[in-house]
Amino acid sequence: MEDLKPRAGRPTDAAASFDWDALVHDDRVHRTIYTDPDIFAAEMTAIFGGTWTYLAHESQIPENHDFVTTLLGLRPIIVVRDAAGVIRALFNRCAHRGATVCRAAAGSARVFQCPYHGWTYFNTGKLSGVPWPDGYACDFDDAKYNLAQVPRVESYRGFIFGTLNPDAASLVDHLGPMAPIIDQWLDRHPGGRVRLCEANRLKYKGNWKLAYDNSADGYHVKFSHRSLLEMENRLKVGNQKGMSFYKDAPDDAPMYVQYLGNGNHFKDKRPNIEPRPGALWEIEGPHPGMEHFEERLRERLGEAAARALDLCASEPVNINIFPNLLILGNHIQVLQPRAVDETDTTWYGTAVVDDANELDGAVDDVNTLRMRALESFPNFGEVDDAVNFEEIQRGLMAEEDPWVYMHRGLDVPGRVKTDENGVITAPATDEVFMRETFKHWKRLMASPPKLTIQRET
């Protein structure tokens, strides 16, 4: 382990140079948390890496030697399953001069050779060799010449996380009450798992927290997604489609929002849907092939078709794991900050894997339908949110009017309930989840954990 001072040479560190209590109030936050490049830089260590951060999904690296490249904050990372099957998160940064050693998005590699001077590393991160070593007086067995790596990498049911905080609680303890919610999301699938497939990849010119704030926000739906709600119901066939349960009195509906600690929150819209197989499919908006494949599945599976069709429909939950993993519908959405005012939001599709043939040979039809359903929200919903995020970023340029309110529900008697485990539950449009997340954010920013890296020895 090596102690790190990531911003060495800077005159002050961010934790001490900002008055965090002045920026995050009980009912509102200051514009600068979305606009200040120094706060953004501090987040890239205090939060991204300072706390458990989602890196990749195990289905992206099914075999030993498989890798994907990603970022942890702004650090280039290779997530690799090494020769012994251990999942590692290597810094994609040659120990020699700093060039990235891997430039592919994904692949399989036993070694990574830096294209610049040819230093070569095993996929454990250990240096395998350098060209013309007799030109060096040093001992290349010294661990400092191995690739740096994230010291703590753990998975929960296929979701791979990493943190540079050696003192962090175990991932499962960190997830706490989120873990059984992830279980429910997975366990409706055959074998209790999914496989990532391609993604709808979007970008907006705005701060990453604007998307995180949005991810359990039931207040915006009727307004930001008005065109989607109208579109999905334009043909007036059968039940009201999609998120129509937001239209009239969403706070009176059985859906709810929860805050579950450590910045994690959960929007559960399942109680709006009748608890019987097929009810979810009945509110699925139109998508290509749906009538044909539905008829085929019903012919093939009879009554069992209802469960198969529900797997094609968008699961009505938002499972938001701070700071960057948003499991919603059938998507695994990953937030990637690029700059204080630029964020990538990648909506990975998930496919059903049915090794035990629970779906009686119908898995291909299910996935065909599921791919088309997956394309719906990124095309007709997220694009409008993303533009609203950009317009917030523009609005926040008004320096003299600095406050961003998130006090919906605050101090309203009987509206917000906290159970014995500290889980907070509120009506669908409440902003309590945002307020609690910012308390957590403030704690991390005010006293960031000491970070370490590790190298093979």
Added chain:
Amino acid sequence: MSSAPDPKRTSHYVTDAFYDALVRDFTDWQKDDAVLGDVGLRDSARAFLEREARLLDRHLFADWLELFAGECLYWVPATPGGGDPRREVAVCLDDRRRLEDRVFRMATGFAWSQVPESRTVRLVTNVEPFATGTEGIFMVRSNFLINEFRAGESRSLAGWCGHRLRRVGDGFEILVKQVNLMECDQNLRNPSNII
């Protein structure tokens, strides 16, 4: 069934056979020996694509929809080449109904990603028709460069299209339009405008 289902209301034509044909038709079709040297055909294909570009640039989406066959597809793959859309998501893969959904949504006035709407100028070049082995059906490759201005900013989108066209009288109708964006596998800012 007494009459064929209306593809504007239900989607019965997007079947496994449809996907099989799609993947087959859009794999390895740009062969030198399939290029059609008929100057008249090339000129009429170019005129057709130029008219399509003009309708889109002028936001005449209802007229643009009429360029398509009843059972049609508008496809923007998320990976170079497009893969098999039964196994991966696309940037979009719209059948007739969803394409009309897309146009409807923009016309609501509440599709914030298009408020204000994009202004575009598109250049369509390098038009090459290819034979398909089926009488009256052609593949046409063309390159595009779209300059898009929206909300105070300009950007360029480049790529190429594969149109699968059917000869109808003196003109064509679009069976499939595949849009191959150069940045198809990258994070795209506001891809809400029709390409």
